[in-house]
Amino acid sequence: MSDTSTYKKILEKYESKRENLVTAFQDIQEAEGFISPEAIAEVSKYFDISRADAYSVVSFYAQFKFSKPGKHTIKVCKGTACHVRGSGNLLSALEERLGIKEGETTSDGLVSLERVACLGACALAPAMVVDEKVYGRVTLAELDKILKGLK
Amino acid sequence: MEILQKQRDEAQKVWEDFSSGKKARVMVGAATCGRAAGALDVIDAFKAELKAQGLESDVDVVETACIGLCYAEPLVEVRRAGEPSVLYSRVSPKDVGKLVKEHLIEGNPVIAKAEAVMADSEYKGIKPFSQHPMIALQKRIVLRNCGVINPSSFEHYLARGGYKGLERAFSMTPEEVIEEMKASGLRGRGGAGFPTGVKWGFARASKSDEKYIICNADEGDPGAFMDRSVLEGDPHSVIEGLMVAGYAIGAKHAYIYVRSEYPLAIERLRTAISQAEAAGLLKRKLENGFEFEIKIKKGSGAFVCGEETSLMASIEGMRAMPRPKPPFPANSGLFKKPTNINNVETLAAVSSIMRDGAASYAALGSEKSKGTKTFSLAGKIQRTGLIEVEFGMKLGDIINSIGGGCADGKKFKAVQTGGPSGGCLTIEHMDLPVDYESLGSVGSIIGSGGMVVMNEDSCMVDVAKFFVGFTENESCGKCIPCRMGTQHIHAILEKITSGEGEMEDIERLKKIAFTMKQSSLCGLGQTAPNPILTTLRYFEDEYIAHIKEKRCPAQACAKMVHYFVDAEKCTGCTICERVCPTGAISGGLKKPHTIDAQKCISCGACFQNCRFGAILRK
Numbered sequence: 001m002s003d004t005s006t007y008k009k010i011l012e013k014y015e016s017k018r019e020n021l022v023t024a025f026q027d028i029q030e031a032e033g034f035i036s037p038e039a040i041a042e043v044s045k046y047f048d049i050s051r052a053d054a055y056s057v058v059s060f061y062a063q064f065k066f067s068k069p070g071k072h073t074i075k076v077c078k079g080t081a082c083h084v085r086g087s088g089n090l091l092s093a094l095e096e097r098l099g100i101k102e103g104e105t106t107s108d109g110l111v112s113l114e115r116v117a118c119l120g121a122c123a124l125a126p127a128m129v130v131d132e133k134v135y136g137r138v139t140l141a142e143l144d145k146i147l148k149g150l151k
Numbered sequence: 152m153e154i155l156q157k158q159r160d161e162a163q164k165v166w167e168d169f170s171s172g173k174k175a176r177v178m179v180g181a182a183t184c185g186r187a188a189g190a191l192d193v194i195d196a197f198k199a200e201l202k203a204q205g206l207e208s209d210v211d212v213v214e215t216a217c218i219g220l221c222y223a224e225p226l227v228e229v230r231r232a233g234e235p236s237v238l239y240s241r242v243s244p245k246d247v248g249k250l251v252k253e254h255l256i257e258g259n260p261v262i263a264k265a266e267a268v269m270a271d272s273e274y275k276g277i278k279p280f281s282q283h284p285m286i287a288l289q290k291r292i293v294l295r296n297c298g299v300i301n302p303s304s305f306e307h308y309l310a311r312g313g314y315k316g317l318e319r320a321f322s323m324t325p326e327e328v329i330e331e332m333k334a335s336g337l338r339g340r341g342g343a344g345f346p347t348g349v350k351w352g353f354a355r356a357s358k359s360d361e362k363y364i365i366c367n368a369d370e371g372d373p374g375a376f377m378d379r380s381v382l383e384g385d386p387h388s389v390i391e392g393l394m395v396a397g398y399a400i401g402a403k404h405a406y407i408y409v410r411s412e413y414p415l416a417i418e419r420l421r422t423a424i425s426q427a428e429a430a431g432l433l434k435r436k437l438e439n440g441f442e443f444e445i446k447i448k449k450g451s452g453a454f455v456c457g458e459e460t461s462l463m464a465s466i467e468g469m470r471a472m473p474r475p476k477p478p479f480p481a482n483s484g485l486f487k488k489p490t491n492i493n494n495v496e497t498l499a500a501v502s503s504i505m506r507d508g509a510a511s512y513a514a515l516g517s518e519k520s521k522g523t524k525t526f527s528l529a530g531k532i533q534r535t536g537l538i539e540v541e542f543g544m545k546l547g548d549i550i551n552s553i554g555g556g557c558a559d560g561k562k563f564k565a566v567q568t569g570g571p572s573g574g575c576l577t578i579e580h581m582d583l584p585v586d587y588e589s590l591g592s593v594g595s596i597i598g599s600g601g602m603v604v605m606n607e608d609s610c611m612v613d614v615a616k617f618f619v620g621f622t623e624n625e626s627c628g629k630c631i632p633c634r635m636g637t638q639h640i641h642a643i644l645e646k647i648t649s650g651e652g653e654m655e656d657i658e659r660l661k662k663i664a665f666t667m668k669q670s671s672l673c674g675l676g677q678t679a680p681n682p683i684l685t686t687l688r689y690f691e692d693e694y695i696a697h698i699k700e701k702r703c704p705a706q707a708c709a710k711m712v713h714y715f716v717d718a719e720k721c722t723g724c725t726i727c728e729r730v731c732p733t734g735a736i737s738g739g740l741k742k743p744h745t746i747d748a749q750k751c752i753s754c755g756a757c758f759q760n761c762r763f764g765a766i767l768r769k
Contacts, residue, residue: 018467018468019466019467019486021468022451023449026411026449026451056470057468057469057470060470062453063450063452079374080374080530080567080570080617081373081529081535081603082373084609089755089756092732092752096732096734117412117621118371118374118412119183120183120375120412122374122527122529122535122601122603123184123224123528123529123536123537124184124187125529125530125535136187137188140729140730141729
């Protein structure tokens with residue numbers, strides 16, 4: 001858990017105006033990987049709104065996470081093109097191999113598994129992203145190789 | 152504009168150096184899809200190989216964006232000094248040594264990997280790019296720079312006529328610019344197809360001390376990537392369009408609302424905005440007194456932001472929920488000020504229209520749908536990628552001539568246009584001209600331009616379920632018809648695809664769909680039933696097979712298909728065992744395998760991978 005000075009540093013970049021609320025949360029998530037209750041408390045103080053108000057906004061958007069993600073994040077694309085090209089199988093294979101469900105993190109904290117609406121790499125479906133790297137035309141055989149590379 | 156004059160001369164030199172071919176060059180398509188196919192590894196491999204050969208100072212290695220032939224990624228152009236540039240497809244780091252040695256050093260293009268030559272005529276047996284089957288029928292206006300210029304180069308954009316549209320706009324009054332837009336016939340490319348000039352006119356007429364212009368780059372349709380490609384490949388064309396729009400309606404402040412799932416697009420936009428600022432175009436008073444500022448706002452993953460009022464709520468730091476209209480954004484929008492929202496492709500088209508004039512744009516397309524439209528071809532089609540064609544082209548020409556028809560010799564079944572708000576078209580629509588009116592007349596929409604092709608292995612009930620699952624997830628929950636309607640439709644489709652459907656369900660679906668269309672607050676809920684209604688209209692037999700015969704004709708619905716091993720044919724090669732995602736197959740080397748029905752999720756991976764036809768399904 002970060003101390004409040006981390007939040008202060010991020011928040012100071014922004015004027016205390018409502019329109020900066022989501023951007024500030026985006027920055028905090030980028031720094032910490034998720035939005036903690038402490039972060040919500042600090043942000044709501046800074047913007048002078050209630051915690052419930054801040055939480056209602058941040059929980060509306062799919063981007064925000066409320067628990068600490070693993071060291072690596074795998075995002076499986078569930079866009080239309082990926083769906084018709086078998087991304088469902090990729091997801092079930094990952095769930096089975098990692099022993100977790102979508103939205104969860106392995107107990108050793110190594111990998112989080114997520115599903116995203118569309119990565120826009122439809123021409124190379126099925127696609128997935130591991131941390132920052134995009135993989136296209138992913139096959140089940142490749143999956144094992146990719147998973148082995150995660151340390 | 153005076154400030155651009157000197158920069159133009161400079162830019163011309165830079166562009167000539169880049170395009171004239173005086174220096175040897177390797178150019179790699181490294182947009183998101185190129186990267187997904189491994190373009191960055193290919194760039195590294197070229198750099199390493201050139202260094203090893205002592206050629207690093209003789210050959211430039213540059214990145215470009217997407218030229219649209221995504222199926223053939225990674226794409227690499229290789230050019231020797233003074234010779235035409237050859238486009239190679241599906242280049243892997245393994246090929247790099249050969250390309251450097253044979254093409255760059257010895258001067259013999261590697262024919263086996265050559266896709267086309269970037270020249271007007273044939274070169275050493277390689278056909279010109281303009282005759283490539285995916286390119287020949289296209290008309291590239293919005294995409295003219297994509298994959299051609301270095302998207303991080305302001306000079307390249309400038310040299311290719313960039314900001315001439317803005318200059319021409321400045322030579323007119325704002326009202327004249329709006330008339331020009333009306334004359335071009337341009338309609339909003341985000342999906343609704345509302346005439347852009349008319350929309351600008353409303354915002355212009357609204358009196359206020361402050362107005363806003365927003366570029367909607369929150370491309371949300373799953374299966375569509377036109378806007379991403381434009382932002383990654385030609386960001387200045389969007390900035391120029393925004394400036395023209397700002398001048399026309401009288402707005403000083405612009406926001407580009409872009410998906411955070413598109414990090415590369417954001418990076419390219421940031422670069423382009425700082426270049427435009429450095430060039431003196433933004434954040435300072437221009438000769439005619441016009442002053443303009445552009446801010447990037449990263450989206451946070453809410454499909455409902457396709458609705459204008461939701462998007463504005465999101466920029467204001469609220470939950471992205473729509474509100475009833477009126478008041479329309481043109482009167483009371485962002486921060487309650489008059490606001491105009493245009494999509495990425497619309498604004499990129501604006502730059503071209505202002506540069507080349509409305510008449511030449513209006514000469515393209517069909518009667519009520521003028522100009523060109525970009526489409527992303529995806530799904531089970533041979534040549535996936537990004538294309539731009541004149542409105543009015545026959546659907547069959549897009550699918551078969553440009554896209555090369557279905558992949559793997561399978562039979563075409565349907566193409567979904569317009570994403571979750573759209574519908575499917577079938578083989579009987581192959582002669583249908585693709586424009587707003589024609590697609591609307593058969594129950595679908597152009598939408599933002601996604602085209603996802605389905606073949607005989609795709610179950611249309613499953614596709615409908617996929618879309619409504621998506622809209623259910625993305626429904627903001629504010630109005631009941633959308634919130635509950637998507638849930639109920641999803642539940643009914645789940646029931647049907649599990650083999651528990653009843654004939655009354657079809658009527659129930661139609662009834663809920665009708666209610667949602669009539670009474671949802673915003674476009675999301677009003678259009679969410681379209682995929683269900685069109686699949687019911689054209690593929691009712693598939694619904695009936697699921698309900699009456701408890702059978703999925705495409706054998707795609709997992710709960711209705713069972714897999715087992717034909718012990719006679721099984722050679723014990725263990726491939727199925729290895730591809731099975733749930734560990735349901737066992738047997739050991741050279742022994743017939745068996746599938747544990749308890750563990751099997753009917754994904755079909757074993758079926759697709761078995762080379763001996765030993766996996767059966769029923």
